[in-house]
Amino acid sequence: MPSVSIRNLTVAYNKGRTLALDNFNLDVEDGEFCVFLGPSGCGKTTALLCIAGLLVPTTGSIKIGDQVVISEDKKTFVAPQERNIAMVFQEYALYPSMTVRGNMSFALENKKYSKEEIERKVNSIASMLGIEQLLDRKPAQLSGGQRQRVALGRALVRDPSLFLLDEPLGNLDAKLREQVRFELKRIQRRLGVTTIYVTHDQTEAMTLADRIVLMRDGKVVQEGSPKDLYHKPINTFVAGFVGTPRINFLTCDVSVKEGRPYFAFGQSALPGSQALAVTLNGKSCVVGIRPSDFMLVDTTEPEAIKGKVEVVEPLGDEIVVHFTAEDQLLVGKFSAADEEKVNERIAVKVDPDKLHIFDAETGDRIDG
Ligand SMILES: Nc1ncnc2c1ncn2[C@@H]1O[C@H](COP(=O)(O)OP(=O)(O)OP(=O)(O)O)[C@@H](O)[C@H]1O
Numbered sequence: 612m613p614s615v616s617i618r619n620l621t622v623a624y625n626k627g628r629t630l631a632l633d634n635f636n637l638d639v640e641d642g643e644f645c646v647f648l649g650p651s652g653c654g655k656t657t658a659l660l661c662i663a664g665l666l667v668p669t670t671g672s673i674k675i676g677d678q679v680v681i682s683e684d685k686k687t688f689v690a691p692q693e694r695n696i697a698m699v700f701q702e703y704a705l706y707p708s709m710t711v712r713g714n715m716s717f718a719l720e721n722k723k724y725s726k727e728e729i730e731r732k733v734n735s736i737a738s739m740l741g742i743e744q745l746l747d748r749k750p751a752q753l754s755g756g757q758r759q760r761v762a763l764g765r766a767l768v769r770d771p772s773l774f775l776l777d778e779p780l781g782n783l784d785a786k787l788r789e790q791v792r793f794e795l796k797r798i799q800r801r802l803g804v805t806t807i808y809v810t811h812d813q814t815e816a817m818t819l820a821d822r823i824v825l826m827r828d829g830k831v832v833q834e835g836s837p838k839d840l841y842h843k844p845i846n847t848f849v850a851g852f853v854g855t856p857r858i859n860f861l862t863c864d865v866s867v868k869e870g871r872p873y874f875a876f877g878q879s880a881l882p883g884s885q886a887l888a889v890t891l892n893g894k895s896c897v898v899g900i901r902p903s904d905f906m907l908v909d910t911t912e913p914e915a916i917k918g919k920v921e922v923v924e925p926l927g928d929e930i931v932v933h934f935t936a937e938d939q940l941l942v943g944k945f946s947a948a949d950e951e952k953v954n955e956r957i958a959v960k961v962d963p964d965k966l967h968i969f970d971a972e973t974g975d976r977i978d979g
């Protein structure tokens with residue numbers, strides 16, 4: 612049974628001129644960690660607010676578990692406080708005059724939980740989040756990352772059936788983001804609570820999600836596991852949004868020689884997969900190459916792309932190499948062990964099956 616079902620959700624502003632959500636459909640499974648990913652303004656927060664009941668959509672219906680929380684005809688509307696949802700915003704606010712314990716207990720006291728029960732729940736979540744030694748402090752005495760964890764803890768103690776998080780790690784530094792991200796994922800796994808997490812950061816989406824819902828202009832462009840989106844992006848937008856460093860795009864004309872397609876750019880040509888020869892003959896395509904799919908080869912190797920190295924970025928066990936080939940700036944990612952092969956000039960090849968081929972006009976994926 613899906614935990615959240617959203618059908619034909621549309622939110623229109625400015626008398627219908629702005630569609631913040633445009634016929635949005637989605638099923639989130641029970642216990643799933645679902646991430647809404649997309650550029651600023653694509654409708655992520657709007658979708659979350661509708662699920663929480665803080666915004667009434669123009670049209671559409673939402674079901675949480677068995678319960679219809681808003682029906683198509685709007686005759687059914689379940690108030691936010693009756694949806695058993697916990698929501699954490701980027702601009703979370705803790706009660707400044709209360710201790711961490713007070714902040715975390717507040718909602719449970721309102722629900723008339725017993726003292727022992729509150730203590731047990733608060734202590735258990737606090738220890739999962741690594742803030743148990745901070746329980747008697749006030750928010751002003753905490754670092755940003757600690758405050759963020761308290762905000763998450765305050766939401767988690769309530770045992771929500773659905774956890775909605777809107778860019779909750781936005782104001783943390785890179786190291787803390789990574790740490791809180793890991794804790795969040797671990798706790799979500801342990802509690803098994805269905806979670807919808809909003810971010811525009813693809814790394815966050817890739818590392819956290821069971822499923823990513825990639826959005827643009829109020830619509831779902833592609834949904835699937837992080838692997839699906841990375842390995843089988845349905846168009847150039849998805850390919851460009853997911854993966855770091857960013858995928859390389861080359862616009863190429865295709866010619867077929869001895870049953871094999873070649874993607875020509877400048878004086879170079881990349882051999883493609885034979886399966887695509889018939890489909891692609893004479894067409895113009897965009898070829899996507901993930902930086903890690905470039906293989907370093909000897910500069911004398913036939914059919915290799917030759918490039919001039921511009922910048923090498925060391926990343927510890929890997930290196931990122933920016934190079935120009937046929938006047939195009941490309942980026943490759945290689946093992947640091949291969950660094951000695953990277954001189955002023957490099958030559959690279961790509962396994963034909965690893966190329967992502969898109970229609971040059973529509974940007975849609977062409978599969979063999
Ligand atoms: N109250 C409003 N009135 C008019 N337009 C609005 C309103 N709220 C949101 N919008 C518009 O709806 C669209 C979606 O907004 P939303 O806040 O859902 O985007 P988002 O994906 O969360 O972006 P971000 O990553 O910047 O938070 C945007 O174009 C926004 O300008």
Ligand SMILES: [Mg+2]
Nearest residue numbers: 655656657777
């Ligand atoms: Mg937003």
